[in-house]
Amino acid sequence: MCSLNNWKSATSRSIAHGTAFLAEIKALELGMLHTLQLGYRTIICYSDCAGLVSVLNSGQDISSFWDRDILRRVLDLMASFDNCTVAHVAREKNNTADTLAREAAKSGSASQVWNVPPSFVSTSLFLDAS
Template identity: 30%
Template sequence: MMFSFTSFSRCQRLVNNPILTLLRNFHKEPIPVTWEKPEIGWTKLNFDGSCKGRAGKGSIGGIFRNHKAEFVLGYAESIGKTTSTIAELAALRRGLDLVLENGWNDVWLEGDAKTLVDIIVEKRQVRCAEVQRHVSDIISIIPEFDNCIVTHIYREGNRAADKLAQLGHQSQKPQIWRQIPPHQVLQIMHEDAEGKIVFRRR
C-alpha cells in the first residue's frame, strides 16, 4: 500500500498533537529522586547556577556535606550578567576553589545540569570558547584530588544547592557559611538526611 504525503501529514499532526503528548506524559511513571550521602571520609558538594530575567542576572550556590549529611560549608554569590550554562560552571568552579582551600582530597561533585556533567566526565570539547575555557579549567583541577567523582542528579535532589543559588541573587557580596548553614536550607537538609524521596514528573 502506498503511503501518500497527505496521509503522512495527518500522521504527523497526530504525533505532534499536544493533547496526546500531555496524555502520554501524564501516564508515565514519576521518577523517585533521593539525595545520597557520601562515603566516610568523603566530602560531597552539590552545586547550582541560576540565571533570571531578560538581563540574565546570574548567581551561584553550593553546599558541602559529610558522610552523616552534616553541613560543612555553603556559598552563594551574585555573578552579574551571564547565561545559565556559565552560571552552572561558575558554581562548580567556585566549589572547587573551596575544596582546594580546605584541603579535601576525596570529593563527590554533583549538579543537576546533565549535559555539563557529561561534558566534564567525558572531557568533551564544546564550540563556545567561553564555555570551553571554564570546562578546561575544571577538568585541569580535578586530577589534583586523590579521589573525585562527578555525577548528575535531577533538580529534585539538588534542592539545597538550588536554594543557595537563589540566595545568591539577594547577596550584595559573596557569602560563605561554615559549620552553621543559613536557615533557608535547614528543612531541605533535614529531609535529605532522612532520605526523603521527591518524585519527578517526566
C-alpha cells in the same frame, strides 16, 4: 553538604548575568576551590545540569564551546584532586544548592562561606535528604 548532620561548609557567590550552564560551571569551580582551601583531596560534585556532567565526564573536545575557558579551569581543578567525581542529581534533590544560589543572586553578594547551615536552607536540607 548532604544534611544538617553532615554539613562541612558551603560557599556561594552571585554571578550577576549568564546562562544556567555558565552558572553551573561557576558553581562547580567555586565549590572545588573552596574544597581545596579546606584541605580535602577527594570530592564528589553533584549538578542538576546533565549536559555539564556529560561534558566534564566524557573527555570530549571543548574547543568549540563558548564557555571553554572556564570548562578548562574546571577540568584542571578536577585533575588537582586525588579523586574527583562529577555526578548528575535530579533537580528535586538539589534544593540546598539552588537555595544558596538564589540567595546569592538576590543579595548580589560576593563570595559567602557558610560554616554552619544558614537558617534559610533548613527546608531545602530536609527536602534533599528525603
